[in-house]
Amino acid sequence: MATGGAQLHQRVCEAPGCGLQGEYRAPWARDRLTEYRWFCLEHVRDYNKKWDYFAGLGADQIEAHIRADTTWRRPVWPLGARRSGNPYAQINDPFGLADDAGLGEKPPPIQDGSEQLTSAERSALDVLELSWPLTQAEVKSRYKELVKLHHPDANGGAREAEEKLKEINAAYSTLRASENLPVE
Ligand SMILES: [Zn+2]
Numbered sequence: 725m726a727t728g729g730a731q732l733h734q735r736v737c738e739a740p741g742c743g744l745q746g747e748y749r750a751p752w753a754r755d756r757l758t759e760y761r762w763f764c765l766e767h768v769r770d771y772n773k774k775w776d777y778f779a780g781l782g783a784d785q786i787e788a789h790i791r792a793d794t795t796w797r798r799p800v801w802p803l804g805a806r807r808s809g810n811p812y813a814q815i816n817d818p819f820g821l822a823d824d825a826g827l828g829e830k831p832p833p834i835q836d837g838s839e840q841l842t843s844a845e846r847s848a849l850d851v852l853e854l855s856w857p858l859t860q861a862e863v864k865s866r867y868k869e870l871v872k873l874h875h876p877d878a879n880g881g882a883r884e885a886e887e888k889l890k891e892i893n894a895a896y897s898t899l900r901a902s903e904n905l906p907v908e
Pocket residue numbers: 737738739742743744763764765766767
């Protein structure tokens with residue numbers, strides 16, 4: 725699109741491969757509202773949709789994300805943004821960043837020491853619905869969750885809940901005693 729060369733500092737849309745005039749500005753981050761990126765109309769709209777995605781995050785997380793995004797190649801989606809199901813399904817991804825990161829592909833099977841676990845430890849992980857690799861700290865926090873969930877008091881004193889809780893306690897003891905799990 726030829727827009728004439730009258731302006732000395734003509735901005736170009738920052739979306740990759742776009743090349744249109746960057747007439748619309750968007751703030752970098754919530755704490756940098758006077759610093760801008762520039763886009764064409766279509767891409768500033770897309771950018772604003774992405775901005776909504778950042779709504780629940782802190783300014784530093786947003787900035788870190790956008791920094792990682794600067795080359796438009798390797799986005800680092802904040803872990804805290806993951807939700808159940810496909811965490812990326814709800815993200816508006818006009819620039820195909822998700823594809824770049826190989827999202828949606830299953831991770832390769834992990835072969836990093838899980839073979840050292842005893843069968844008791846393996847079944848304890850199953851009971852707590854955890855998977856390797858993990859730390860003692862993660863086991864502990866999962867245990868607390870499950871105790872809350874299966875406590876007989878929370879289940880009208882149900883016998884079933886009591887049995888489940890015993891199973892959870894035993895699994896937790898097994899993993900607490902394990903030397904195969906790092907503390908942190
Ligand atoms: Zn554009």
